[in-house]
Amino acid sequence: xxxxxxxxxxxxxxxxxxxxxxxxxxxxxxxxxxxxxxxxxxxxxxxxxxxxxxxxxxxxxxxxxxxxxxxxxxxxxxxxxxxxxxxxxxxxxxxxxxxxxxxxxxxxxxxxxxxxxxxxxxxxxxxxxxxxxxxxxxxxxxxxxxxxxxxxxxxxxxxxxxxxxxxxxxxxxxxxxxxxxxxxxxxxxxxxxxxxxxxxxxxxxxxxxxx
Amino acid sequence: xxxxxxxxxxxxxxxxxxxxxxxxxxxxxxxxxxxxxxxxxxxxxxxxxxxxxxxxxxxxxxxxxxxxxxxxxxxxxxxxxxxxxxxxxxxxxxxxxxxxxxxxxxxxxxxxxxxxxxxxxxxxxxxxxxxxxxxxxxxxxxxxxxxxxxxxxxxxxxxxxxxxxxxxxxxxxxxxxxxxxxxxxxxxxxxxxxxxxxxxxxxxxxxxxxxxxxxxxxxxxxxxxxxxxxxxxxxxxxxxxxxxxxxxxxxxxxxxxxxxxxxxxxxxxxxxxxxxxxxxxxxxxxxxxxxxxxxxxxxxxxxxxxxxxxxxxxxxxxxxxxxxxxxxxxxxxxxxxxxxxxxxxxxxxxxxxxxxxxxxxxxxxxxxxxxxxxxxxxxxxxxxxxxxxxxxxxxxxxxxxxxxxxxxxxxxxxxxxxxxxxxxxxxxxxxxxxxxxxxxxxxxxxxxxxxxxxxxxxxxxxxxxxxxxxxxxxxxxxxxxxxxxxxxxxxxxxxxxxxxxxxxxxxxxxxxxxxxxxxxxxxxxxxxxxxxxxxxxxxxxxxxxxxxxxxxxxxxxxxxxxxxxxxxxxxxxxxxxxxxxxxxxxxxxxxxxxxxxxxxxxxxxxxxxxx
Numbered sequence: 056x057x058x059x060x061x062x063x064x065x066x067x068x069x070x071x072x073x074x075x076x077x078x079x080x081x082x083x084x085x086x087x088x089x090x091x092x093x094x095x096x097x098x099x100x101x102x103x104x105x106x107x108x109x110x111x112x113x114x115x116x117x118x119x120x121x122x123x124x125x126x127x128x129x130x131x132x133x134x135x136x137x138x139x140x141x142x143x144x145x146x147x148x149x150x151x152x153x154x155x156x157x158x159x160x161x162x163x164x165x166x167x168x169x170x171x172x173x174x175x176x177x178x179x180x181x182x183x184x185x186x187x188x189x190x191x192x193x194x195x196x197x198x199x200x201x202x203x204x205x206x207x208x209x210x211x212x213x214x215x216x217x218x219x220x221x222x223x224x225x226x227x228x229x230x231x232x233x234x235x236x237x238x239x240x241x242x243x244x245x246x247x248x249x250x251x252x253x254x255x256x257x258x259x260x261x262x263x264x265x266x
Numbered sequence: 267x268x269x270x271x272x273x274x275x276x277x278x279x280x281x282x283x284x285x286x287x288x289x290x291x292x293x294x295x296x297x298x299x300x301x302x303x304x305x306x307x308x309x310x311x312x313x314x315x316x317x318x319x320x321x322x323x324x325x326x327x328x329x330x331x332x333x334x335x336x337x338x339x340x341x342x343x344x345x346x347x348x349x350x351x352x353x354x355x356x357x358x359x360x361x362x363x364x365x366x367x368x369x370x371x372x373x374x375x376x377x378x379x380x381x382x383x384x385x386x387x388x389x390x391x392x393x394x395x396x397x398x399x400x401x402x403x404x405x406x407x408x409x410x411x412x413x414x415x416x417x418x419x420x421x422x423x424x425x426x427x428x429x430x431x432x433x434x435x436x437x438x439x440x441x442x443x444x445x446x447x448x449x450x451x452x453x454x455x456x457x458x459x460x461x462x463x464x465x466x467x468x469x470x471x472x473x474x475x476x477x478x479x480x481x482x483x484x485x486x487x488x489x490x491x492x493x494x495x496x497x498x499x500x501x502x503x504x505x506x507x508x509x510x511x512x513x514x515x516x517x518x519x520x521x522x523x524x525x526x527x528x529x530x531x532x533x534x535x536x537x538x539x540x541x542x543x544x545x546x547x548x549x550x551x552x553x554x555x556x557x558x559x560x561x562x563x564x565x566x567x568x569x570x571x572x573x574x575x576x577x578x579x580x581x582x583x584x585x586x587x588x589x590x591x592x593x594x595x596x597x598x599x600x601x602x603x604x605x606x607x608x609x610x611x612x613x614x615x616x617x618x619x620x621x622x623x624x625x626x627x628x629x630x631x632x633x634x635x636x637x638x639x640x641x642x643x644x645x646x647x648x649x650x651x652x653x654x655x656x657x658x659x660x661x662x663x664x665x666x667x668x669x670x671x672x673x674x675x676x677x678x679x680x681x682x683x684x685x686x687x688x689x690x691x692x693x694x695x696x697x698x699x700x701x702x703x704x705x706x707x708x709x710x711x712x713x714x715x716x717x718x719x720x721x722x723x724x725x726x727x728x729x730x731x732x733x734x735x736x737x738x739x740x741x742x743x744x745x746x747x748x749x750x751x752x753x754x755x756x757x758x759x760x761x762x763x764x765x766x767x768x769x770x771x772x773x774x775x776x777x778x779x780x781x782x783x784x785x786x787x788x789x790x791x792x793x794x795x796x797x798x799x800x801x802x803x804x805x806x807x808x809x810x811x812x813x814x815x816x817x818x819x820x821x822x823x824x825x826x827x828x829x830x831x832x833x834x835x836x837x838x839x840x841x842x843x844x845x846x847x848x849x850x851x852x853x854x855x856x857x858x859x860x861x862x863x864x865x866x867x868x869x870x871x872x873x874x875x876x877x
Contacts, residue, residue, distance in 0.1 A: 069665045075672030082679050113661075115822060138668075140661035145851075162667035162706030165675040165699075 062106035065089040068114040093117035107175035112139035134175035206236040288456030323353040371426035519623035566595035581608040603630040660713040667706045674699035753796035759872040774839040779811035804869040
């Protein structure tokens with residue numbers, strides 16, 4: 056449990072809880088940002104990753120559930136662990152439907168919370184590396200020319216057994232030209248093989264984007 | 267004096283009148299006697315002549331008969347017929363014309379001859395029995411019959427002659443003397459009569475007058491008495507009838523008892539009540555002992571009937587003179603409530619008792635239902651309050667527990683990582699940690715125990731529920747001068763709710779409003795509860811008051827448990843209400859920017875999600 060770059064946001068209106076919770080997280084080496092209300096969090100939080108949010112449900116003003124919806128509306132990805140003194144089943148079901156990691160009723164087993172926090176951060180770091188990969192692919196992809204994109208689409212669709220000749224015929228260009236494009240694509244995308252290209256295309260597909 | 271003069275005048279006038287009448291009468295008598303004398307003379311002569319004529323005709327008839335006996339010829343028959351008819355004609359003439367009774371000769375002759383003539387006529391026509399009219403024997407018989415009476419008739423005629431002679435021979439001056447003396451006598455008699463009449467008349471007049479006066483007086487008195495008595499009697503009858511009708515109209519059964527406790531009279535309702543309560547007594551049990559009648563009613567047999575009978579017995583004895591109480595009669599399966607009022611009083615030393623029986627079953631049942639509703643509401647209120655208290659308490663305790671847990675955990679980590687870990691310290695901290703966890707578990711299980719069931723969800727008409735709730739709480743509001751109004755939207759969909767819990771919410775909101783208006787001196791004090799359809803499917807219930815409204819400080823803590831502005835409040839009402847509404851899948855909130863009063867809303871979704 057290293058990584059001091061792992062950020063845990065804590066929101067709870069009860070000062071004693073907030074402090075104790077923060078302390079047990081800090082001891083474990085997490086970087087903790089604590090807030091006494093959802094509103095203050097939204098105003099002042101510094102986005103950092105990998106991160107997760109330990110969120111109290113019932114607070115004066117904006118409730119935990121409302122904050123969850125607000126974050127979704129603002130398209131801020133956030134792993135949330137709810138902690139509640141008032142938790143009830145419909146509320147927890149709803150929260151988990153909306154993507155929360157879990158819903159704990161106070162007083163919970165501290166270990167349980169810590170495990171969940173670790174899991175959440177793990178998930179976020181996987182997501183983060185995926186995000187980073189996507190961003191790299193995206194950046195490489197953006198450097199391709201229009202013709203290269205056409206060629207690449209056909210390469211990915213036909214996978215390994217697609218010959219240059221077929222592509223040349225489809226695009227009505229010479230197979231030598233196709234070969235040039237192929238070499239250029241592989242260089243720009245930093246792909247060692249067609250298989251690499253297909254994996255990249257799949258990653259992008261997860262984000263709902265082209266390829 | 268005046269009256270006496272008048273009397274004398276009338277008496278004199280009467281006497282004079284009577285004298286005049288007497289004089290006229292005397293003259294009349296004089297003339298009449300003269301006329302009678304002439305008429306008598308005339309008639310005497312007439313009679314003599316008539317009888318003579320009859321004798322002549324009769325003898326002609328005998329001659330004709332004799333001739334026929336000698337030579338029966340048709341002519342002779344005719345002669346006989348003629349003479350017979352003449353004789354009969356003469357008889358008729360005599361019968362009809364004489365009017366003086368003293369001239370009895372004619373009557374005698376008539377009676378003497380008439381049957382003979384009739385017989386002869388008969389025989390001539392039909393013959394005698396066994397003989398025809400032609401038979402000469404018939405003529406013999408006729409001759410025999412006629413001859414028999416001939417000498418008799420002759421002697422009557424002679425008698426008539428004699429009477430005539432004697433009457434006509436009376437001297438005329440004798441008659442005059444008679445007339446004069448009779449006149450004098452008549453005059454004197456008249457005078458006497460007049461005097462007597464005058465005297466009698468006067469006396470009688472006076473008597474009559476006195477009697478009349480008396481009669482009139484007494485009649486007046488009698489009249490007065492009669493009409494007075496009649497009037498009084500009529501009035502009495504009328505008031506009795508009115509009383510009777512009134513008593514019969516009353517729904518309560520009323521019976522009147524005598525000293526010994528027997529029913530003397532009863533109104534219609536009592537008779538009806540008794541006949542529907544399965545007794546053996548009809549007609550209200552009049553003449554029977556009330557207690558016998560009362561105890562014999564099978565419908566009242568169990569329950570408090572014995573106690574009621576005891577009370578009635580006491581009043582009959584006159585111990586308390588008035589007793590009124592409600593008794594449950596009949597068995598538990600068919601409970602029946604009666605209010606019995608018994609009162610005894612004395613009239614002329616005689617004790618009478620009135621028993622009024624009123625069926626109050628409906629009211630009692632209504633009261634019981636009301637009571638049950640209130641109790642239910644109070645019970646739920648207690649339960650939810652207890653639940654909410656436990657829940658709030660749990661929440662309040664959970665915060666420090668959570669904090670302690672975290673601190674223990676941190677302390678343990680620090681202690682273990684220390685340069686020289688202290689085993690005793692670590693043990694103590696881990697003990698604290700474990701005990702905190704245990705305490706937390708206890709609180710959690712307590713909260714689960716107290717969390718109210720959401721079992722009794724039923725499809726409910728919210729308008730009816732609001733009306734029923736207001737009926738329970740309105741008296742309290744009115745007592746504080748608050749006017750409660752409803753503004754309900756008809757035809758609302760019926761959501762699945764726990765009616766008693768929703769009532770609890772309504773009662774909480776209503777009480778808050780009423781109390782806030784009671785604290786502030788606002789006017790008017792009015793509370794409006796309205797129901798509307800919200801966002802198409804939900805029902806929204808709004809409670810609006812004209813109170814002082816919410817201050818900014820209160821608004822923030824409004825739904826926090828144990829926060830209250832009321833001196834004796836627990837601070838749970840709104841947090842309970844919100845819990846209930848949220849458990850129903852609805853929302854409870856208030857108008858942040860209301861300018862007047864306070865307005866709370868809560869919604870109830872009609873399509874209930876799985877609960």
